[in-house]
Amino acid sequence: MEQRRAESPIPADGAAASKLEELELPTLDLEEESGLTEALAAACRDLGVFRLANHGIPADLSDRLFSLTRHLLEEPDAEKKAKLPGYFSGTPALSLRVKELNWVEGFHVAPAAADADPDPTAADDDIGGEFGSFREVTAEYVSRMARIARKLFDAMDLGLDASQRASYLAEHDGTFRAYRYPACPAGGHIGMEAHTDSSVLSILNQQDLQESSLQVLLRPQGTWRSVQPVEGTLVVNIGDMMQAITGDAYRSVEHRVVPLPDTDRMSLCYFAFPQDDAVISGCGEDDGEKGSCYRPFSYREFREQVQADIKATGAKVGLARFRRGASAPELASAIGTEAGL
Numbered sequence: 001m002e003q004r005r006a007e008s009p010i011p012a013d014g015a016a017a018s019k020l021e022e023l024e025l026p027t028l029d030l031e032e033e034s035g036l037t038e039a040l041a042a043a044c045r046d047l048g049v050f051r052l053a054n055h056g057i058p059a060d061l062s063d064r065l066f067s068l069t070r071h072l073l074e075e076p077d078a079e080k081k082a083k084l085p086g087y088f089s090g091t092p093a094l095s096l097r098v099k100e101l102n103w104v105e106g107f108h109v110a111p112a113a114a115d116a117d118p119d120p121t122a123a124d125d126d127i128g129g130e131f132g133s134f135r136e137v138t139a140e141y142v143s144r145m146a147r148i149a150r151k152l153f154d155a156m157d158l159g160l161d162a163s164q165r166a167s168y169l170a171e172h173d174g175t176f177r178a179y180r181y182p183a184c185p186a187g188g189h190i191g192m193e194a195h196t197d198s199s200v201l202s203i204l205n206q207q208d209l210q211e212s213s214l215q216v217l218l219r220p221q222g223t224w225r226s227v228q229p230v231e232g233t234l235v236v237n238i239g240d241m242m243q244a245i246t247g248d249a250y251r252s253v254e255h256r257v258v259p260l261p262d263t264d265r266m267s268l269c270y271f272a273f274p275q276d277d278a279v280i281s282g283c284g285e286d287d288g289e290k291g292s293c294y295r296p297f298s299y300r301e302f303r304e305q306v307q308a309d310i311k312a313t314g315a316k317v318g319l320a321r322f323r324r325g326a327s328a329p330e331l332a333s334a335i336g337t338e339a340g341l
C-alpha cells in the first residue's frame with residue numbers, strides 16, 4: 001500500500017495503543033462440551049467478546065494463510081489492483097464509502113467465492129498462481145470457520161426453532177477478509193474506524209505480536225481497552241445480527257484497530273451472517289405480546305439500509321433504524337456510529 005498523506009487523525013484516546021490498559025477476556029474452550037453454553041452466555045452477556053481455545057484450526061493453516069496474504073500484498077500496488085480480485089486498500093470494503101480513509105489493505109472474499117472454481121480470467125503467472133493457492137487455503141479456512149461459528153451458535157441455545165437456527169446463521173454466507181495494517185511510525189492514522197460488525201458472530205485470528213492493535217470499547221464506561229493477541233486462540237465478538245436475534249440480551253461490540261508504529265500487523269477475519277432473506281424476529285425477553293424490541297426485518301433489508309446510510313452520510317446507523325419506537329433524536333444520535341462490515 002502506498003503511503004498517503006495523513007487524512008485520518010487517530011482519536012486522542014487511542015493515540016498510543018500500547019499505553020491503553022489491556023482488556024482481560026474470558027477464554028472459552030470449544031471442546032469443553034459441558035459448560036460451554038453457560039460460559040458463552042456469561043461472556044456474551046458481559047463483554048460480548050471472548051477468546052476461543054481448542055478451536056481446531058491447525059497452526060500451520062493459519063500460518064500458511066498469513067504468509068500467502070503477506071506475499072501477495074508485497075506486490076506493487078498496480079499489480080495488486082489489476083490482478084488480484086477482492087484486493088482493496090484504504091477502506092475495509094470497496095463497496096462502502098467510509099468517513100475516513102482507513103490505514104489498511106487486504107482481500108475481501110465474498111460468500112461462495114471462497115470455494116468457487118478459479119476465475120478463468122485470473123492472471124496465469126506467478127502472482128496468479130500464488131493467488132490460486134491463497135483462494136484454496138482460504139476455502140479450507142472458511143469452511144472450518146463456518147463449522148466453528150455453527151458450533152458456537154448452536155451451543156448458545158438461544159431458544160430458536162430449527163428453521164431459525166438454520167437461517168439465522170448461514171454456513172454458506174460467511175465472508176472472509178485478510179488485512180494488513182502497515183506500520184505507521186508518524187501516527188496520524190486509524191487502521192479501522194470504530195464500528196460494530198453487522199454479523200451474527202465475527203471470528204478474528206490476529207497475528208501473534210507482542211503489541212496490540214485491536215481495541216474494544218467497554219460498556220457502559222465508554223473507555224477503550226486493548227486486546228492482546230494470545231497464541232493459539234481466536235477472538236470472537238458479537239455482531240449486530242446477534243443483538244437483534246437476542247433482543248439486546250447480547251450486544252454487538254464496538255471496536256477499532258490502531259496501527260502499530262514499528263511493525264505492520266495482519267489479521268484474518270471471518271464474519272458469519274444470516275441468510276439474506278432470513279427474517280429476524282428476535283427472541284428477546286420482551287418477545288411475545290409486545291414483540292421484540294426490533295421490528296421484524298430481513299438481513300437483506302439491514303444490509304441495504306447500512307449501505308444506503310453510508311452512501312448518504314458516510315456512517316453506519318445500524319440497528320437503531322430497526323428499533324421499535326426509536327425517536328428522531330435517538331436516531332439522530334445513532335448517526336455518528338462509524339462504518340463497518
Ligand SMILES: O=C(O)CCC(=O)C(=O)O
Binds near residue numbers: 179255
Ligand atoms: O483486524 C482486526 O483486528 C479487526 C477487523 C475488524 O474489526 C473488521 O473487519 O470488522
Ligand SMILES: [Fe+2]
Binds near residue numbers: 195196197255340
Ligand atoms: Fe469489526
